[in-house]
Amino acid sequence: MIITIESLLDADQIKLIQSQLATASFVDGRTTAGWHARLVKQNQQLSRTSNLAKKLQEIVLTALGNNALFEAAAYPQRIHSLLFSRYEPGMEYGRHVDNALMGSGDRADLSFTLFLSDLDSYSGGALVIEGACDEQSFRLPAGSLLLYPSSTLHRVEPVEQGYRLACVGWVQSWIRDPAKRELLFDLDTARRSLFTREGKSIEFDLLSKTYANLLRRWLE
Incomplete structure (x- = not known):
């Protein structure tokens, strides 16, 4: 399941992060x-241990913690290993799969890319996610986030002009199995829609019971 979360960051947060990264020192992303x-x-990336990285990580983590769609889709047990990356013209990240365990020792069940550059400020640099029969290409507005399974093969196409800024990170989920996460997400979406339309009903209570009991069974 691939989820797009629009406007995770507001205009002031985007402007602040862009201005901070414009004068930041980056290191080789291969590290x-x-x-x-x-x-x-x-690519290039901000050192994870720098004061600026820690400051910007807090902004992103707070925004993720306050986003209901992210919580419903990811069931985050831990959000970890955040990196701020920069791609100059000619830079890319070829076809790869993310590690199952990150350097922090945390499991990577879900990956996310938070786009930080205005779309008209660069060309190229699409995030491409491969499926069994096709592939999907994404270039989202600054402040929007793409959430996708870490098990997928994916790549970042070469940047042609301008600079591509992004924050990437990983989620260790309470629900490890992606198929179970999707079932829970669909069930939760359906019961919330039913509640909005009809209020607390017998059908809503039965859906809520099923949702809670599946969650209880599948939590790790």
Whole structure:
């Protein structure tokens, strides 16, 4: 399941992050890539341990914690390993799959990319996610986020002009199985829609009972 979350950050937050990253010092992005991904990773990133990185991470983590759609789709047990990346013209991140365990020791069930550059400020640089029969390409407005399974093969196409800024991170979910996460998400969406339309009814109570009991059974 791939979820787009529009306007995770507001205009002031986007402007603040863009201005901070415009004068920041970046390092070679290959320093945090796995041994095989390192061969195809060509970008720059903010050092995770820098004061600026920690400040910007808090902004993103707070926004994620306050977003109901993210919570419903990800069931986050832990959000971890956030990185702020920059792609100059010619830079790309070739076809790869994210590590199951990150350097922090946390499991990567879901990956996310938070787009931070205005769409008209760069060209190229699409995030492409491969499926069994096709692939999907994404270039989202600044402040919008794409959430997708870490198990997918994906890549960032070469940037042609301008600079592509993004924040990437990973989620260790309370629900490890992606099929179970999707079932819970659909069930929760249906019961909320029913409640909005009809209020608390017998049907809503039965859906809520099923949702709660499946969640109780599948939580890790």
